[in-house]
Amino acid sequence: MQRAIMILCRDNWCTIAGLACILKRERRSISRYCDELTMTYHLEMQYKDNIHHPMQAYRTISRENVIQTLHRDGNETTQP
Numbered sequence: 001m002q003r004a005i006m007i008l009c010r011d012n013w014c015t016i017a018g019l020a021c022i023l024k025r026e027r028r029s030i031s032r033y034c035d036e037l038t039m040t041y042h043l044e045m046q047y048k049d050n051i052h053h054p055m056q057a058y059r060t061i062s063r064e065n066v067i068q069t070l071h072r073d074g075n076e077t078t079q080p
Helices: 004-008 016-023 029-037 063-073
Strands: 043-045 057-062
Touching: 004 016, 004 029, 004 057, 016 029, 029 043, 029 057
Parallel strands: none
Antiparallel strands: 043 057
């Protein structure tokens, strides 16, 4: 499931509702996967300053941006 989410979010911002519809899964289930992928720096949130934004969307972090994201968040030990 994580791989499918990362592929769908590769070039687009995807909402939990959109992913749930495409993948035919419950929103709650997709939300858990997205939370985990965000914590492991595989996905980024569109509205980083408001994690509960009603239109929160996710996008796969490209390998080129991983180091910048890790450095910005002060966590240089975790890498996808």
